[in-house]
Amino acid sequence: xxxxxxxxxxxxxxxxxxxxxxTLSVQAEFDSGLVLGESIAVNGTCLxxxxxxxDWFAADVTPETxxxxxxxxxxxxxIVNLERAMKADGRFGGHIVSxxxxxxxxxxxxxxxxxxxxxxxxxxxxxxxxxxxxGSVAIDGISLTIASVKKDGSAYIISVAVIPHxxxxxxxxxxxSGDIVNIECDVIGKYxxxxxxxxxxxxxxxxxxxxxxxx
Numbered sequence: 001x002x003x004x005x006x007x008x009x010x011x012x013x014x015x016x017x018x019x020x021x022x023t024l025s026v027q028a029e030f031d032s033g034l035v036l037g038e039s040i041a042v043n044g045t046c047l048x049x050x051x052x053x054x055d056w057f058a059a060d061v062t063p064e065t066x067x068x069x070x071x072x073x074x075x076x077x078x079i080v081n082l083e084r085a086m087k088a089d090g091r092f093g094g095h096i097v098s099x100x101x102x103x104x105x106x107x108x109x110x111x112x113x114x115x116x117x118x119x120x121x122x123x124x125x126x127x128x129x130x131x132x133x134x135g136s137v138a139i140d141g142i143s144l145t146i147a148s149v150k151k152d153g154s155a156y157i158i159s160v161a162v163i164p165h166x167x168x169x170x171x172x173x174x175x176x177s178g179d180i181v182n183i184e185c186d187v188i189g190k191y192x193x194x195x196x197x198x199x200x201x202x203x204x205x206x207x208x209x210x211x212x213x214x215x
Contacts, residue, residue: 001086002041004094004143006170012078013056022061028082029055039085044141044182045069046099069101070180081141081170094143095136096187103127107179116161128156130185138184142170
């Protein structure tokens with residue numbers, strides 16, 4: 001479990017590439033030591049530490065994660081957002097973030113407005129339908145509040161207001177138009193929608209294969 005409050009940024013030291021998988025080595029410094037098997041969100045993607053040294057750690061990216069995220073576009077020296085899993089006695093500074101990426105979006109633009117940077121990203125409808133004004137979204141692992149949502153054909157454009165600290169201490173300032181970012185929709189919204197869809201599902205289940213047929 002994460003909160004979307006980025007702890008630090010890291011740099012990709014090396015990447016071992018499979019056809020649909022990766023092994024990442026990330027240079028990063030944390031306030032306390034790592035342990036094998038702990039979870040770290042890399043650009044919002046929950047990964048497991050498989051090896052580490054004084055200022056680096058390694059993690060595997062499985063085919064499922066590879067297909068859902070932007071991690072396949074990383075290269076040596078890429079800068080990534082990092083957050084270690086939340087401690088049980090920690091403050092919940094952002095929102096509930098699972099580290100399970102729902103899909104990707106494209107960075108559109110940003111503009112500065114006094115002490116805020118307004119960032120716009122565009123995504124397909126399967127993600128956009130979970131976006132609500134004043135709701136929460138994690139973009140590359142950063143907990144952000146949605147300022148506006150606009151539907152444009154089959155696409156959704158959302159805008160978020162970023163404070164100077166977040167702009168300066170995450171990867172957002174390095175983004176260019178067209179760059180791919182990871183999106184995690186609000187987990188509470190996903191559960192609500194799922195259970196509502198079950199409620200509205202057809203009552204006659206005779207058309208579906210039943211459990212006993214698997215024996």
